[in-house]
Every structure is written in structure tokens, then in C-alpha cells.
Amino acid sequence: MPDDNNVNSIILIEDNPVDVDLTLRAFKMRNLSNPIIVLRDGEEAIRWMEKLKDGAPLPVVILLDLKLPKYSGLEVLKYIKSSETLNGVPVVVLTTSSEDDDVKQAYKLGVNSYVLKPVDFEKFIDVAVQIELYWSVLNKPGIR
Amino acid sequence: MQYDLKKIIDVEKVEKLLETYTKATGLVSALLDLEGNILSKSGWQSICVNFHRINSDTAKNCKISDTLLANQIREGGEYNVYKCLNGLIDVAVPILVDGQHVGNLFTGQFFFESPDITFFNKQSKKYGFNEESYLNALSKVPVLSEEDVKIKLEFLSEMTIVIAELGLSKLHEEETKKQLQVSEEKYRKLFENINEGFALCEIITNEKGRAYDYRYLEVNLAFEMITGFKASELINRKYTDLFFGKEQSEWMMKFGESLLIGKDVSFEEYSSDLNCWIQVNAFSPKKGQFAVTLQDITDRKEAEKKLEESEKKIKQLNIDLEARIKERTKQLEDLNNELKSFTYSVSHDLKAPLRGINGYGKLLQTVYSSSLNEEAQIFIKNICQGAEQMNELIDDLLNYSRLERIPINISHINIVELINNEISLYKDVIANKKIIVEINVLKSYINTDAHSLTIAIRNLIGNAIKFTKDRSNPMIRIELNENEMSDILSIKDNGIGIDMKFKNKIFEIFQRLHRAEDYEGNGVGLALVKKAMQRIGGEVTFKSVLGEGTTFYMKIPK
Numbered sequence: 133m134p135d136d137n138n139v140n141s142i143i144l145i146e147d148n149p150v151d152v153d154l155t156l157r158a159f160k161m162r163n164l165s166n167p168i169i170v171l172r173d174g175e176e177a178i179r180w181m182e183k184l185k186d187g188a189p190l191p192v193v194i195l196l197d198l199k200l201p202k203y204s205g206l207e208v209l210k211y212i213k214s215s216e217t218l219n220g221v222p223v224v225v226l227t228t229s230s231e232d233d234d235v236k237q238a239y240k241l242g243v244n245s246y247v248l249k250p251v252d253f254e255k256f257i258d259v260a261v262q263i264e265l266y267w268s269v270l271n272k273p274g275i276r
Numbered sequence: 277m278q279y280d281l282k283k284i285i286d287v288e289k290v291e292k293l294l295e296t297y298t299k300a301t302g303l304v305s306a307l308l309d310l311e312g313n314i315l316s317k318s319g320w321q322s323i324c325v326n327f328h329r330i331n332s333d334t335a336k337n338c339k340i341s342d343t344l345l346a347n348q349i350r351e352g353g354e355y356n357v358y359k360c361l362n363g364l365i366d367v368a369v370p371i372l373v374d375g376q377h378v379g380n381l382f383t384g385q386f387f388f389e390s391p392d393i394t395f396f397n398k399q400s401k402k403y404g405f406n407e408e409s410y411l412n413a414l415s416k417v418p419v420l421s422e423e424d425v426k427i428k429l430e431f432l433s434e435m436t437i438v439i440a441e442l443g444l445s446k447l448h449e450e451e452t453k454k455q456l457q458v459s460e461e462k463y464r465k466l467f468e469n470i471n472e473g474f475a476l477c478e479i480i481t482n483e484k485g486r487a488y489d490y491r492y493l494e495v496n497l498a499f500e501m502i503t504g505f506k507a508s509e510l511i512n513r514k515y516t517d518l519f520f521g522k523e524q525s526e527w528m529m530k531f532g533e534s535l536l537i538g539k540d541v542s543f544e545e546y547s548s549d550l551n552c553w554i555q556v557n558a559f560s561p562k563k564g565q566f567a568v569t570l571q572d573i574t575d576r577k578e579a580e581k582k583l584e585e586s587e588k589k590i591k592q593l594n595i596d597l598e599a600r601i602k603e604r605t606k607q608l609e610d611l612n613n614e615l616k617s618f619t620y621s622v623s624h625d626l627k628a629p630l631r632g633i634n635g636y637g638k639l640l641q642t643v644y645s646s647s648l649n650e651e652a653q654i655f656i657k658n659i660c661q662g663a664e665q666m667n668e669l670i671d672d673l674l675n676y677s678r679l680e681r682i683p684i685n686i687s688h689i690n691i692v693e694l695i696n697n698e699i700s701l702y703k704d705v706i707a708n709k710k711i712i713v714e715i716n717v718l719k720s721y722i723n724t725d726a727h728s729l730t731i732a733i734r735n736l737i738g739n740a741i742k743f744t745k746d747r748s749n750p751m752i753r754i755e756l757n758e759n760e761m762s763d764i765l766s767i768k769d770n771g772i773g774i775d776m777k778f779k780n781k782i783f784e785i786f787q788r789l790h791r792a793e794d795y796e797g798n799g800v801g802l803a804l805v806k807k808a809m810q811r812i813g814g815e816v817t818f819k820s821v822l823g824e825g826t827t828f829y830m831k832i833p834k
Contacts, residue, residue: 150632157639199624228624233616251630251667253638 141167143194145177158260174203281309281379284443291316306382321385323413337361373440473499473570487532535566553577634663672800684725709745717756728808735801743771763832770825
């Protein structure tokens with residue numbers, strides 16, 4: 133549930149428990165201290181965002197897997213981009229293939245970036261670095 | 277045509293004319309053709325007939341005189357007088373018919389002045405004539421004025437010409453008649469023998485002058501065959517008496533008016549009377565009549581019908597084929613989509629557990645390395661390596677299947693940039709192993725499918741590095757050349773080389789020439805290159821010397 137603990141939070145919308153765990157560990161290894169909210173399918177993600185109160189702190193970045201149960205990542209993306217509250221939040225798509233049609237589709241829908249999910253765990257940590265950079269560039273110092 | 281005087285004049289008639297003429301004028305005459313044949317003669321003098329032309333010497337004189345005179349005429353003389361060697365006068369005129377010299381008319385055996393008796397006395401003695409009878413004959417030779425002779429001869433000559441011209445025109449007439457007969461015969465034969473039925477008909481009009489029926493005047497054999505009536509059954513019979521078919525009884529109503537005013541008529545139709553298709557051409561050769569040709573065109577019509585039917589059939593087959601192609605295309609599209617979502621699932625779902633294996637392996641290595649013995653650490657390393665290889669294999673297989681599915685997209689691509697990008701993927705190993713990379717590119721831009729070419733170049737550069745990096749002085753040379761048809765990109769290395777006995781195997785998928793511990797690889801790379809080059813209509817070939825190096829050539833069609 134959204135509350136004040138969600139300040140500077142990172143939203144991870146991902147159904148695969150292994151990917152969730154590895155992502156969390158990679159962030160932890162980089163000492164990323166932002167609260168991470170994990171949503172496990174498209175429906176849960178949309179429901180969570182619907183409950184986000186006006187004026188409540190917005191997440192700094194949304195990491196979105198494209199292949200999700202119930203509502204697909206693209207459907208979630210459409211929701212985010214059509215939401216007045218959330219459409220300013222950067223969305224980074226997580227995908228296994230850069231040549232996926234869904235990635236092109238996601239760009240059309242206004243996604244900010246995409247990250248290839250690497251098999252190599254060390255590269256996973258690199259991804260965490262990229263996201264951290266992303267976050268720090270988009271958020272001016274002093275906001276935390 | 278050279279006229280023969282004998283043939284154009286009636287010799288008997290002319291002979292009579294000359295006799296009467298001789299009686300009336302006392303002049304002798306003779307008509308000769310150009311060969312000197314005497315066609316007719318009359319009133320010849322005794323002195324000539326009984327003396328001069330009898331004695332061989334005087335007869336020779338006669339002949340010489342005749343010839344000289346004839347030559348004179350041949351040279352164009354219209355009126356020719358000659359004193360013969362025997363002392364008498366001869367006159368000759370040419371007979372011209374239709375401007376042509378056909379013969380000569382002679383008169384003569386007379387004197388213009390009283391004869392010199394002394395000359396003839398001498399002659400009598402010289403040739404041994406009986407003097408009394410010779411001089412008697414001489415006394416009968418008339419003495420005429422030249423003027424008189426001229427007029428009389430002119431009359432005779434004109435008369436002869438009139439007769440000859442009459443004869444000539446008769447001859448002409450006969451010839452024309454003969455020719456006419458021949459041509460009539462010819463046309464009759466044609467008329468009888470042509471395959472088309474032919475009939476000459478007379479149009480029957482009603483009291484208002486409108487055509488309503490017709491009568492057969494003449495028909496040929498083919499007409500009899502087509503109609504099934506004999507000529508004797510058709511001639512002078514009315515059309516409506518013979519035929520009852522609706523179609524044909526109508527056509528007189530339709531076309532009678534045109535024929536009456538002399539307009540041609542032509543049409544094709546099915547005749548139920550004749551039970552066949554006919555082609556009719558009619559024209560009016562004479563007011564109130566028409567000639568009609570009739571041709572049985574049933575065979576042609578049937579052939580046309582068959583053709584039409586087969587065309588229709590082909591059209592239908594085409595439509596069916598198109599429908600089937602459409603259906604098949606749809607099936608293929610469905611299959612393609614299915615394959616697409618399948619490969620998507622493969623890439624997504626097959627890789628997810630690999631991330632788990634590799635991720636936790638790496639975590640074990642980093643977080644718990646101190647509590648694991650050496651062997652356990654090797655095991656974990658192998659697990660991670662396996663997962664990484666598996667990941668690469670999945671990527672290659674996805675690329676391979678994508679090459680089959682994704683449509684090619686030809687564009688203007690910067691080949692220099694592309695090569696540099698691909699080389700930069702290997703920049704660490706190039707630096708570590710001190711590999712010299714030379715690039716010699718003739719031009720910067722080529723037209724091809726960027727995706728296909730990228731895959732081909734990436735794999736060939738990868739191979740070149742893989743098999744060269746542990747050699748001494750490793751070197752890779754990339755060149756772009758061209759010929760009329762293609763751009764040719766070659767990648768040359770001084771690596772371990774390929775045994776040419778495997779040259780047909782190396783492009784097969786999953787085909788490897790090395791053990792995994794010697795050179796890593798999954799056997800997909802060169803299969804990918806081959807497929808990528810095929811896609812752009814090009815090809816990949818190579819030359820290699822084992823132990824010395826290999827050059828791959830990518831032929832890229834322009």
C-alpha cells in the first residue's frame with residue numbers, strides 16, 4: 133500500500149521470482165537503498181497504481197517486464213501513460229530480446245528506455261548500476 | 277505478234293478481186309507474203325510466163341529483179357518502180373496492216389514507153405526464143421503512163437488493206453472469243469470446285485417493292501452439299517418453298533433491302549435448316565440479283581466454343597488457385613505467427629531459468645567462496661559457464677529462426693561504420709592478443725539488408741578472432757571490392773585454417789570441426805552466415821590452407 137515509506141521508491145513489475153530475487157540482490161550489492169516495491173502481475177500493478185493517492189510520493193522509476201500474467205506489460209504501460217498522476221514517471225522496460233516486437237511497441241507508447249535481462253549475474257549488477265544512474269540523473273540531488 | 281498475211285486475208289476473195297481488177301484495167305497483179313510466196317496472181321503476160329520465166333537464164337534475171345525490188349520495199353519504199361533485167365517495168369507497194377508490213381502487192385510486165393524492138397530481137401536470138409511468137413508476145417505487153425499505174429495500184433493496195441484489216445479484226449474476234457472461253461472454263465471450274473457454297477439468286481419483291489423472298493438461279497456443287505439439295509431441285513425454286521427455318525427466312529427480311537440497293541451483307545449464324553453454323557457473304561452483282569457464298573463453319577465455331585470453355589475453365593482454375601494460395605498464405609501467416617510467439621516464449625522462458633542458474637552460481641562464488649573447497653568452486657564455475665553457453669546457443673538459434681521469418685529490408689548502409697561496430701565488440705580480445713586488424717574498403721556505402729549483413733559479418737569476424745587469437749602475429753584483413761554484379765566483402769585471417777576436405781560441411785548447422793575444449797562454439801555461426809547471405813541473394817564462399825589461414829568471401833548483389 134502506498135504510504136510515506138514509498139518516498140523515492142523503485143517499482144519492479146515482474147512475475148518471475150528468480151528475476152525478482154536476483155534484481156533485489158543486485159540492487160543490494162550496489163547498496164541501492166531506495167525502497168523497492170515488487171508487483172507480481174499486470175493486474176496487481178494496475179490495482180496498486182489506481183490506489184496511489186493524489187499528492188502521495190511518486191516512484192522514481194518503474195521497471196516493467198513485458199511478459200506478465202493477466203495484463204501484459206504493454207497494457208500496464210498504456211495505463212501508466214494515460215494516467216495523469218503517473219505519466220511523468222520514467223518507465224524502463226525489462227526484456228530478454230532487443231528485437232522483440234513488443235519493445236518497438238513499447239517505444240511507440242512512450243517508454244523511456246529498455247534493459248536487456250542478462251543471464252550473466254555480473255551483468256545484472258551492471259543493469260542495477262544503469263538504473264541507479266538513471267535514477268540519479270532524473271532526480272535532482274537533495275530530494276532524498 | 278507477227279501477222280501472217282495468209283491467215284488474215286481470204287485468199288480466194290482476193291484472187292477474185294485481182295482477176296476482176298485485171299479485166300478492168302489490163303494490169304497484171306500478184307500478192308506475195310514477206311517470204312516471197314505468191315498468194316495470188318492474175319493476168320500475167322505471155323512474155324513473162326511463156327518465155328522469160330521458162331528459160332533458165334532469163335528466169336535467173338526474173339529472180340534477181342524480184343529480189344532487188346523486194347529489198348527496195350524492205351528499205352521503206354512506199355512506191356517502187358523497177359525496170360527488170362529482161363526489159364519490162366515492175367511496180368511494187370508494201371501492204372501495211374495495223375502499222376505492220378505483212379506483204380507486197382506487185383504489178384508490172386508493161387512499158388511506160390514503146391519497147392525497143394532491137395533489144396528484144398537481140399534477146400530472142402540470145403536465148404533462142406522463137407522470134408515470131410516472142411515478138412508477138414511482146415506486142416501484147418501494154419504501154420501505160422506511170423501516173424495511171426500509180427493511181428490504179430494505189431486503189432488495189434488500199435483494197436487489199438481493207439480486206440486484210442477485215443480479216444485481222446475477224447482474227448482478233450476469234451482470239452478474244454477463245455480467250456473468253458478459256459477464262460469462262462476456268463471460272464466455271466472454280467465455281468464448281470470451291471469449298472464455299474455459291475448461289476446466284478433473284479430477289480423477289482412484293483407490290484411495294486420490298487424484298488421478301490428469293491429464287492435460285494445458279495448454284496455450285498458445294499452449295500448442293502451444304503444445303504443437301506441437288507441443283508435441279510434448287511434452280512428456279514423460291515427459298516421459302518425449300519426452307520422453313522426461322523433464322524434463314526428472317527434474313528431476307530433483314531438484308532433484302534441492303535442487297536436491293538447494292539450493299540454487301542455478311543454474317544454468321546446457326547441454321548436449323550442445315551443443322552450447322554454458316555458464314556454468309558452476299559453482294560449484288562446486278563440490280564435485283566445477289567450472289568451469295570455459304571460456308572459451313574461448324575468446325576470453327578465448335579473450336580471457338582471449346583476454346584471459350586477451356587478459357588473459362590482456366591479462369592475458374594485461376595480463381596480456385598488464387599483462393600487456395602490465399603488460404604495457404606493465411607495458414608503460413610498463422611504458422612509464422614505461431615512460430616513467432618513460440619520463439620518469443622523460448623527466448624523469454626528458456627532464458628529465465630538460465631538467469632537463475634547463472635545468478636545463484638555467481639552468488640555462491642562471490643558470497644560463499646571462502647566456505648567452498650577448490651573442487652566445489654570448479655563445479656560452480658562449470659555450472660555458470662554451461663549456463664552462459666546455453667544462453668549464447670539460444671541467442672544464435674533465435675537469430676537463425678529470425679532470419680527465416682523477418683522480411684528483408686534493403687537500405688543504403690554505411691559499411692565502414694558497420695564493420696567498425698562489429699570489431700568494437702571484440703576490442704578487449706583484440707587488444708589483449710595484439711591482433712592486427714586491417715580494413716581496406718573501396719567505398720563507404722552499399723545497398724543491402726542491414727540485419728542479414730550484420731549477422732554474417734559478426735559471425736565471420738568472431739570466427740576469425742577465435743581461430744587466430746592464439747597464433748603468432750595474429751592478423752585479420754577486411755576488404756571490400758566490387759565487380760559489375762556484386763560487392764564482395766572478404767575477411768582474411770592467418771589463423772589455424774580449415775581442412776578443405778570439410779568444405780561442404782562447415783556451413784551445416786551444429787556442424788563443428790573442433791572439440792569444445794579446443795575452440796568453444798555451438799556449430800550455428802557459419803550456418804547463420806550462409807542463411808543471412810542467401811536471404812540477400814548473395815553467397816558465402818571461402819578459401820583456406822590448413823595451418824596458414826582462411827579467407828571468407830561475402831558476395832553481396834548490387
